Amino acid sequence: MRSSRAHRALALAACVALALVTLVAVAAAGVIAPASTLKNGGTLVVGMSAGEPDALDPTLARTFSGREVFLTFCEKLYDLNAKAEIVPQLAAAPPAISKDKQTVTIKLRKGIKFNDGTPFNAAAVVKTIQRHQTLPRSARASEISPIDSVTAAGNYAVVIHLKQPYSPLIAQFADRAGMIMSPAQLDKLGDKFATNPICVGPFMYDNRVAGDTITVVKSPYYYAKSKVHLDKIVFKVENDATAAAQALRAGDLQGLDGVASTDLQSVSHDPNLRILKQTSLGYQGITINIGNKNGLGKGYSNTGTLIAAHPELRKAFEEAIDRKALNKVVFGGTVLPGCTPVSPASSWYDPSVKCTPFNPADAKKLVQQSGVSNPTVHYMVPTATVALRQAQFIQAEEANVGIRLVIDSIDFPTSLNRADAGNYETFQIGWSGRVDPDGNIYQFVATSGSQNDSGYSRPRLDIALNNERKATTRGARRTLFRVAQQIILQDRPLIYLYHGVTRAGINKKLTGVRLYPDTLLRVSFAQYK
Amino acid sequence: MSGFLLRKAGAAAVVLFLASVLVFVGVRAIPGDPAIALGGESRDPTVLQAIRHKYLLDKPQPVQYAHWIWLALHGDLGVDQRELPIAHTIVTRIPLTLELAVLSMLVATLVGIPAGVIAAVRRGKPSDYAVTAGALIGLSVPHFWLGLLFIIWFAVDLHWLPASGYVTMHHPIENLRHMVMPAIVLGTGFSAVLMRQMRSSMLTSLGTDEFGRDTFSRIVWGARASMQAGFFSTLLALAIAVPIGMIAGYYRGAADAVIARLTDVLLAFPFLILAVGLAAILGPSLLNATLALGIGAVPGLVRISRGETLALREEDYVPAAVANGASDLGILVRHILPNMTNTLIVQATVTIPTAIVGEAVLSFLGLGVQPPTPSWGTMLQDAQSYLTQAPRLAVFPGLAIVVAALAFNVLGDGLRDILDPRTRR
Numbered sequence: 001m002r003s004s005r006a007h008r009a010l011a012l013a014a015c016v017a018l019a020l021v022t023l024v025a026v027a028a029a030g031v032i033a034p035a036s037t038l039k040n041g042g043t044l045v046v047g048m049s050a051g052e053p054d055a056l057d058p059t060l061a062r063t064f065s066g067r068e069v070f071l072t073f074c075e076k077l078y079d080l081n082a083k084a085e086i087v088p089q090l091a092a093a094p095p096a097i098s099k100d101k102q103t104v105t106i107k108l109r110k111g112i113k114f115n116d117g118t119p120f121n122a123a124a125v126v127k128t129i130q131r132h133q134t135l136p137r138s139a140r141a142s143e144i145s146p147i148d149s150v151t152a153a154g155n156y157a158v159v160i161h162l163k164q165p166y167s168p169l170i171a172q173f174a175d176r177a178g179m180i181m182s183p184a185q186l187d188k189l190g191d192k193f194a195t196n197p198i199c200v201g202p203f204m205y206d207n208r209v210a211g212d213t214i215t216v217v218k219s220p221y222y223y224a225k226s227k228v229h230l231d232k233i234v235f236k237v238e239n240d241a242t243a244a245a246q247a248l249r250a251g252d253l254q255g256l257d258g259v260a261s262t263d264l265q266s267v268s269h270d271p272n273l274r275i276l277k278q279t280s281l282g283y284q285g286i287t288i289n290i291g292n293k294n295g296l297g298k299g300y301s302n303t304g305t306l307i308a309a310h311p312e313l314r315k316a317f318e319e320a321i322d323r324k325a326l327n328k329v330v331f332g333g334t335v336l337p338g339c340t341p342v343s344p345a346s347s348w349y350d351p352s353v354k355c356t357p358f359n360p361a362d363a364k365k366l367v368q369q370s371g372v373s374n375p376t377v378h379y380m381v382p383t384a385t386v387a388l389r390q391a392q393f394i395q396a397e398e399a400n401v402g403i404r405l406v407i408d409s410i411d412f413p414t415s416l417n418r419a420d421a422g423n424y425e426t427f428q429i430g431w432s433g434r435v436d437p438d439g440n441i442y443q444f445v446a447t448s449g450s451q452n453d454s455g456y457s458r459p460r461l462d463i464a465l466n467n468e469r470k471a472t473t474r475g476a477r478r479t480l481f482r483v484a485q486q487i488i489l490q491d492r493p494l495i496y497l498y499h500g501v502t503r504a505g506i507n508k509k510l511t512g513v514r515l516y517p518d519t520l521l522r523v524s525f526a527q528y529k
Numbered sequence: 530m531s532g533f534l535l536r537k538a539g540a541a542a543v544v545l546f547l548a549s550v551l552v553f554v555g556v557r558a559i560p561g562d563p564a565i566a567l568g569g570e571s572r573d574p575t576v577l578q579a580i581r582h583k584y585l586l587d588k589p590q591p592v593q594y595a596h597w598i599w600l601a602l603h604g605d606l607g608v609d610q611r612e613l614p615i616a617h618t619i620v621t622r623i624p625l626t627l628e629l630a631v632l633s634m635l636v637a638t639l640v641g642i643p644a645g646v647i648a649a650v651r652r653g654k655p656s657d658y659a660v661t662a663g664a665l666i667g668l669s670v671p672h673f674w675l676g677l678l679f680i681i682w683f684a685v686d687l688h689w690l691p692a693s694g695y696v697t698m699h700h701p702i703e704n705l706r707h708m709v710m711p712a713i714v715l716g717t718g719f720s721a722v723l724m725r726q727m728r729s730s731m732l733t734s735l736g737t738d739e740f741g742r743d744t745f746s747r748i749v750w751g752a753r754a755s756m757q758a759g760f761f762s763t764l765l766a767l768a769i770a771v772p773i774g775m776i777a778g779y780y781r782g783a784a785d786a787v788i789a790r791l792t793d794v795l796l797a798f799p800f801l802i803l804a805v806g807l808a809a810i811l812g813p814s815l816l817n818a819t820l821a822l823g824i825g826a827v828p829g830l831v832r833i834s835r836g837e838t839l840a841l842r843e844e845d846y847v848p849a850a851v852a853n854g855a856s857d858l859g860i861l862v863r864h865i866l867p868n869m870t871n872t873l874i875v876q877a878t879v880t881i882p883t884a885i886v887g888e889a890v891l892s893f894l895g896l897g898v899q900p901p902t903p904s905w906g907t908m909l910q911d912a913q914s915y916l917t918q919a920p921r922l923a924v925f926p927g928l929a930i931v932v933a934a935l936a937f938n939v940l941g942d943g944l945r946d947i948l949d950p951r952t953r954r
């Protein structure tokens with residue numbers, strides 16, 4: 001008995017030893033033949049930190065990361081430049097707008113091919129826009145809803161008839177609504193276009209592993225092939241920010257489209273990496289439920305909560321928050337404090353709109369004057385580490401002036417659900433931002449706004465916003481946006497706190513990577529040194 | 530032989546069916562609108578309605594289930610939000626999942642069993658305590674934290690191993706290099722369990738008688754939430770699972786068949802998935818999180834109690850007690866239960882740290898304590914982002930979990946010495 005026990009113990013020990021030796025050998029094999037940071041043939045691996053793209057179909061796509069991948073294989077009628085101005089890409093020139101502002105003519109570039117070799121022409125543009133309008137589940141339909149009809153005028157011009165004047169239209173064509181899909185591929189795949197999407201682009205779709213990677217390869221059909229240097233780009237989904245930053249440092253990734261503020265130190269001190277910085281077009285703020293009692297679009301009347309019924313409490317709420325301290329404490333100084341829906345990154349930013357300064361003394365006074373003792377406000381926060389950090393900071397600031405904030409942390413989709421249903425008092429939420437300021441304002445605060453979770457209704461504001469949609473000169477629209485922002489900042493259906501700043505981490509061996517105000521990492525024309 | 534296989538196959542089919550219904554109903558019971566989750570930033574009602582129509586969310590649940598099971602039986606699991614076929618995605622993942630599971634079990638076994646042998650053979654000596662402490666650390670350290678630490682040491686600092694990714698087995702060396710860290714991280718937790726169980730059963734068979742807030746105040750205050758979640762959930766799980774397991778193991782027959790199948794269904798779900806699902810349905814609060822964690826731990830404990838009872842009812846003193854006119858209840862309580870305490874206590878002291886980390890996950894998902902109330906687990910989650918800047922933020926909550934686990938362990942050893950009739954003199 002004893003000897004067989006000893007035998008077994010010996011055998012076990014031998015197994016452990018063998019396992020350890022194997023482990024060391026495998027690790028050593030890696031050291032002797034080190035993992036190369038450059039894949040064969042110039043492949044770039046980019047980490048996507050903002051979630052995984054959904055369907056790679058311009059009509060159905062709804063994610064930020066999807067827009068980043070589209071940049072490489074699906075060009076648009078218009079695009080952004082470094083100054084957030086709209087410039088032609090597949091179009092040949094800026095659009096021509098008729099006198100009554102309801103007909104828009106777009107001239108197209110000639111001699112371009114889709115990535116299946118078929119020709120790019122007006123018929124293709126018409127087919128794409130009609131698909132955006134009619135496909136069930138189309139996420140673009142509401143973005144281009146003022147379009148009545150679209151026709152081809154010859155091979156290289158399209159004419160768009162609008163139901164009413166709509167200045168933000170061209171900004172929509174600088175995003176997914178303007179991504180033109182190959183008609184041949186649409187005929188072949190129908191609503192399964194996302195399984196093998198073909199557009200015009202420097203790269204073409206190669207394959208996708210769900211939840212992991214999307215691979216695009218250099219296209220032989222692109223009209224400016226000489227500008228394309230990489231053979232292959234692999235977009236990798238990164239779910240954990242810290243792990244992604246470490247993968248960048250380890251060389252597994254050569255680019256990461258967003259480095260979290262907590263990882264900035266280790267990335268910026270790494271001699272092999274550099275940081276690209278860009279303020280976003282969006283904002284982060286607090287939405288206050290003023291009139292949303294029964295849900296979106298079901299009629300708005302004051303909810304009667306303390307914060308809804310007392311405008312001076314909303315003023316106190318805002319005056320209690322020190323935005324500079326918020327930046328420092330919660331974000332390590334990495335965001336841009338702000339108080340308006342239009343970011344300084346936008347060419348429409350208006351510095352003449354005056355903010356409510358940090359004033360806790362006045363806030364305390366207003367709280368006492370309101371006649372409510374120990375006011376309690378419920379604060380809905382989507383569950384995420386950074387969001388909760390910020391919520392606790394706000395809670396402490398409000399406690400300083402006598403407002404008791406109760407934090408309700410809810411998972412993100414449910415929080416959106418509750419916001420739309422009016423089942424909240426205040427909601428910490430932001431908006432990723434659009435090129436045209438209308439895209440940052442209208443749907444949230446116009447009475448007929450599609451995402452007016454605040455239930456806010458001000459006829460004066462509606463007039464200003466409807467007019468900025470009709471106006472075509474920049475000066476007129478600027479004035480109207482100024483008026484609109486002044487009304488919003490006075491009534492506070494939303495309190496704007498800061499604008500995000502994206503910092504992308506890039507390996508120093510890579511050049512030609514760009515980051516424009518839409519904060520999408522542009523890698524199509526990058527190359528290794 | 531074929532009859533045996535057929536019966537087992539039949540039982541498996543029943544389990545699969547029950548599991549599919551449970552998942553189906555459970556997921557739909559969780560609050561939240563999937564159409565909004567899929568609908569993205571702009572929640573256009575027409576788009577939301579079209580999404581609901583495509584995924585049959587506007588039909589009654591039995592219709593949805595029938596539609597799904599009909600297609601599933603034909604191999605069509607539908608498409609996901611990327612428009613990619615789900616069956617294909619699942620099938621392509623199988624080799625990787627199997628490899629990772631086998632490798633991490635290998636690590637757990639190769640480390641846990643010899644460690645348990647050493648600890649048992651050298652019981653009471655320093656090497657026993659060293660090995661036990663090592664096991665507890667492996668058990669108490671959350672995987673996400675350990676994994677990150679490994680990436681920083683071995684991938685970033687030393688450049689020995691890759692930080693992420695997967696290479697198919699066509700390149701065996703590269704494949705193994707990518708598997709080393711995940712297998713070790715996943716194996717540590719289970720190796721600790723194996724070590725404790727091994728030591729305990731060897732001891733029995735060898736005949737010998739197991740933000741500028743003050744971090745310190747948050748650790749002290751966080752003890753409340755973590756202790757409640759860890760201790761009471763385990764107590765609840767034991768109170769529910771042990772009677773059920775004993776009934777199944779003692780009476781066999783129909784009761785055992787039903788209980789065993791139901792347990793199999795629930796065991797198909799990883800502990801955390803079960804706990805998260807339950808907590809989402811019950812609503813966010815520490816009490817509900819404790820309930821969810823307790824119920825989540827029940828299936829595993831039922832299985833263990835049932836196994837122990839099955840073994841113990843064959844001992845000689847059981848028919849002797851029956852001959853003496855003892856009632857079933859008397860036998861269960863006075864003979865079988867005391868002889869199970871050994872294993873149960875070990876399992877309990879292993880479940881408590883798991884429950885503490887489980888509470889962290891629930892709180893992070895907004896299903897447990899609400900901020901700013903601290904718990905060790907949420908402190909650990911928060912500290913994860915600062916790992917490279919301020920590691921101390923993660924060290925102290927982690928240390929607190931380890932110390933608590935050690936304390937419960939020592940308590941368990943003491944309790945076992947007092948309660949186990951075999952070690953009493």
